[in-house]
Amino acid sequence: MLSxxxxxxxxxxxxxxxxETAARLMAVxxxxxxxxxxxxxxxxxxxxxxLQANGSFAMFEAKYRDPVQRNVESFMFxxxxxxxxxxxxxSAARENAxxxxxxxxxxxxxxxxxxxxxxxxxxxxxxxxxxxxxxxDWTLRNCAxxxxxxxxxxxxxxxxxxMNIGYYLERADNTARLVDVKYxxxxxxxxxxxxxxxxxxxxxxxxxxxxxRAFHWAYxxxxxxxxxxxxxxxxxxxxxxxxxxVQGACDHLDRLARxxxxxxxxxxxxxxxxxxxxxxxxxEVFDDGLHEFLTRFIxxxxxxxxxxxxxxxxxxxx
Amino acid sequence: MTGQAFFNEMxxxxxxxxxxxxxxxxxxxxxxxxxxxxxxxxxxxFRRIGITFAVYGEGGDPERLMxxxxxxxxxxxxxxxxxxxxxxxxxxxxxxxLADVYARGEIVRAGLVPRDLVYRNEAYEAAxxxxxxxxxxxxxxxxxxxxRTGPDEFFVLEDNCxxxxxxxxxxENREIMMRLFPGLFRENRIAPVDSYSEELRRxxxxxxxxxxERDPTIVILTPGAYNSAxxxxxxxxxxxxxxxxxxxxxxVEGEYVWMRTTEGPQRVDVIYRRIDDAFIDPLCFRPDSMLxxxxxxxxxxxxxxxxxxxxxxxxxxxKAIYCFVPEMVRFYLGEEPILQNVPTWQCGTxxxxxxxxxHLPELVVKEVHGSGGYGMLVGPKxxxxxxxxxxxxxxxxxxxxxxxxxLSLSTCPTFVDEGVAPRHVDLxxxxxxxxxxxxxPGGLTRVAMKEGSLVVNSSQGGGVKDTWVLSE
Numbered sequence: 001m002l003s004x005x006x007x008x009x010x011x012x013x014x015x016x017x018x019x020e021t022a023a024r025l026m027a028v029x030x031x032x033x034x035x036x037x038x039x040x041x042x043x044x045x046x047x048x049x050x051l052q053a054n055g056s057f058a059m060f061e062a063k064y065r066d067p068v069q070r071n072v073e074s075f076m077f078x079x080x081x082x083x084x085x086x087x088x089x090x091s092a093a094r095e096n097a098x099x100x101x102x103x104x105x106x107x108x109x110x111x112x113x114x115x116x117x118x119x120x121x122x123x124x125x126x127x128x129x130x131x132x133x134x135x136x137d138w139t140l141r142n143c144a145x146x147x148x149x150x151x152x153x154x155x156x157x158x159x160x161x162x163m164n165i166g167y168y169l170e171r172a173d174n175t176a177r178l179v180d181v182k183y184x185x186x187x188x189x190x191x192x193x194x195x196x197x198x199x200x201x202x203x204x205x206x207x208x209x210x211x212x213r214a215f216h217w218a219y220x221x222x223x224x225x226x227x228x229x230x231x232x233x234x235x236x237x238x239x240x241x242x243x244x245x246v247q248g249a250c251d252h253l254d255r256l257a258r259x260x261x262x263x264x265x266x267x268x269x270x271x272x273x274x275x276x277x278x279x280x281x282x283x284e285v286f287d288d289g290l291h292e293f294l295t296r297f298i299x300x301x302x303x304x305x306x307x308x309x310x311x312x313x314x315x316x317x318x
Numbered sequence: 319m320t321g322q323a324f325f326n327e328m329x330x331x332x333x334x335x336x337x338x339x340x341x342x343x344x345x346x347x348x349x350x351x352x353x354x355x356x357x358x359x360x361x362x363x364f365r366r367i368g369i370t371f372a373v374y375g376e377g378g379d380p381e382r383l384m385x386x387x388x389x390x391x392x393x394x395x396x397x398x399x400x401x402x403x404x405x406x407x408x409x410x411x412x413x414x415x416l417a418d419v420y421a422r423g424e425i426v427r428a429g430l431v432p433r434d435l436v437y438r439n440e441a442y443e444a445a446x447x448x449x450x451x452x453x454x455x456x457x458x459x460x461x462x463x464x465x466r467t468g469p470d471e472f473f474v475l476e477d478n479c480x481x482x483x484x485x486x487x488x489x490e491n492r493e494i495m496m497r498l499f500p501g502l503f504r505e506n507r508i509a510p511v512d513s514y515s516e517e518l519r520r521x522x523x524x525x526x527x528x529x530x531e532r533d534p535t536i537v538i539l540t541p542g543a544y545n546s547a548x549x550x551x552x553x554x555x556x557x558x559x560x561x562x563x564x565x566x567x568x569x570v571e572g573e574y575v576w577m578r579t580t581e582g583p584q585r586v587d588v589i590y591r592r593i594d595d596a597f598i599d600p601l602c603f604r605p606d607s608m609l610x611x612x613x614x615x616x617x618x619x620x621x622x623x624x625x626x627x628x629x630x631x632x633x634x635x636x637k638a639i640y641c642f643v644p645e646m647v648r649f650y651l652g653e654e655p656i657l658q659n660v661p662t663w664q665c666g667t668x669x670x671x672x673x674x675x676x677h678l679p680e681l682v683v684k685e686v687h688g689s690g691g692y693g694m695l696v697g698p699k700x701x702x703x704x705x706x707x708x709x710x711x712x713x714x715x716x717x718x719x720x721x722x723x724x725l726s727l728s729t730c731p732t733f734v735d736e737g738v739a740p741r742h743v744d745l746x747x748x749x750x751x752x753x754x755x756x757x758x759p760g761g762l763t764r765v766a767m768k769e770g771s772l773v774v775n776s777s778q779g780g781g782v783k784d785t786w787v788l789s790e
Contacts, residue, residue, distance in 0.1 A: 001581075003578045004566070004578070098543060099543040102552050110366060158580060318583070
């Protein structure tokens with residue numbers, strides 16, 4: 001397969017996953033804003049920690065200044081200047097798909113193209129008619145449609161592997177960032193840890209990941225920070241946990257290695273990451289510091305993405 | 319011009335002509351609501367499949383739909399046979415001409431084509447002199463633009479020897495018509511066109527370079543996703559099952575061309591390029607080209623790869639060379655031309671220039687190197703100011719212009735707001751030249767959607783129709 005084609009497929013998937021995360025972040029923010037006094041003295045608004053976790057606070061502040069919900073919605077959903085907004089991501093995914101139209105089934109193209117056409121209709125709609133839940137629901141539904149079309153119709157060839165590697169790497173990065181929101185929210189008031197409010201925020205995170213009920217099925221009993229962190233980081237059943245995501249990327253890289261008959265740095269790095277996570281306990285994560293752990297993890301995922309680029313996408317493989 | 323009778327392909331002196339017989343009932347039975355429903359369905363299909371052409375720099379959505387008219391254009395089998403023979407004859411003559419002018423130039427030595435028109439032509443590539451491409455074929459896809467003025471009168475408007483576009487519309491228009499009106503296809507015996515992609519693949523494979531000792535790897539080279547014809551490039555690549563590459567995906571190493579893949583370099587044998595000559599190889603042509611492949615021409619000339627069509631093929635479809643195609647047919651094939659040229663005045667010669675300037679309001683004037691319906695004067699439709707401004711331009715550089723009589727282009731029934739009305743049409747069949755010379759029974763019919771308009775180009779508001787050839 002052409003390296004450029006693989007690149008387009010890889011990014012198509014990453015952008016769709018990124019759009020989904022943007023929508024989930026907005027949902028977290030809205031729910032957190034519904035409980036009183038979440039934000040301690042250090043923050044002007046409950047939306048700030050969310051933008052910080054997303055790594056886009058500076059960009060937001062330079063353009064909008066005032067972190068009120070409407071501005072955050074504009075920034076995270078509609079703003080084409082923000083490369084991480086839903087509009088930017090869906091458009092970029094569709095543009096990548098248009099370039100490699102022939103590597104996609106008509107169902108996958110249809111799902112992406114329809115999402116794009118609907119997005120343009122949303123952009124023309126009066127904002128008062130678009131409550132935040134409608135924006136987030138729309139995004140989650142379309143991301144699921146694309147993902148479903150890929151799973152149901154794409155050939156299981158190398159292109160499918162590159163799409164999945166894109167999805168899993170992006171998901172690993174995004175889940176880490178979502179969990180990290182907790183760090184930013186709690187930063188001003190350490191004495192919140194373990195309080196009712198603390199658990200409420202953790203639960204909100206679960207809801208945003210559409211994993212609230214799944215969590216109860218998996219753990220039962222009281223909701224505790226340790227259980228939730230375990231669920232999102234180390235649980236193999238959880239579809240968005242860091243371990244599941246790294247496992248997924250690793251599996252598809254291994255398929256590529258078998259298909260092409262050669263193992264590269266990308267596989268070695270992925271397996272090392274997976275082994276590290278598999279041996280970890282949640283207590284160790286907390287002892288090290290959740291934020292430090294997540295920061296390191298996000299860096300490792302970025303390195304792995306670099307290795308995938310160098311070996312397969314750059315076209316320099318000999 | 320007013321009162322002039324146009325040949326109507328469906329009705330002749332009030333009676334329906336043979337090929338259109340089945341369509342009269344179909345048209346009559348279609349209530350307006352059904353028609354608009356079908357039209358909307360067609361547009362939805364085009365939009366969803368993504369058959370758009372891109373227009374940048376005009377604002378609005380860059381992805382435009384080509385207006386599609388559901389009323390088919392129909393040829394009877396015997397009408398088509400003659401066209402087919404004529405188009406194939408022309409494609410052979412044009413290729414013989416190209417092989418000649420990059421070799422000994424016999425036709426020039428014989429005094430049949432002026433030396434300067436060939437060797438000082440912008441499209442003439444010095445880099446091709448003395449080189450014979452595989453099977454001696456320069457132009458592998460020849461698009462011949464035809465107009466009709468009567469039951470048996472067809473004229474060639476121009477030839478396209480470089481990379482004629484539009485064939486994806488021929489194929490998709492048919493697909494859409496079969497989905498919208500399956501009944502029509504059951505009641506009529508319509509020759510299928512979907513073998514085109516397989517014929518194209520076979521044609522390209524048949525001109526594999528001398529150094530290729532295996533099943534050739536074919537690619538389509540596109541300028542990229544922002545090209546207005548990108549959909550067609552990706553559509554053809556998909557139908558043939560070959561990679562669609564950009565210049566950056568290819569590189570030259572050793573004596574071969576390679577593409578960058580996820581498994582390392584893979585050798586490429588035949589390149590169907592959809593980029594202009596000037597951009598193919600920055601080392602040979604335009605040094606600032608970002609679209610091409612440095613060193614490609616060296617590999618080509620040493621038999622490591624085949625470029626389709628060959629660089630320099632454009633010298634055969636130049637509007638000034640056009641006048642000499644009937645001569646080519648006689649000179650190379652020893653046959654009489656089956657298809658006629660439109661009588662053409664070369665403004666570059668004093669006698670013709672005098673005639674053209676005296677008759678401007680009744681003539682069509684074209685720029686020799688123009689395309690897409692731009693830089694063109696349709697005398698009878700033009701205002702006095704337009705005619706006068708053209709007069710100045712022609713006097714400034716007469717060699718840049720040719721003139722032709724305004725042809726009475728045939729009309730075909732077309733769906734318009736008020737119902738069905740005749741609109742002017744032309745036809746572009748696509749002739750494939752490789753080991754064999756073939757023509758699928760069909761082509762692209764373009765239709766001027768505006769009443770009375772003779773300009774069918776999509777850039778000027780033209781639309782397209784499905785084109786039928788009835789089998790015996």
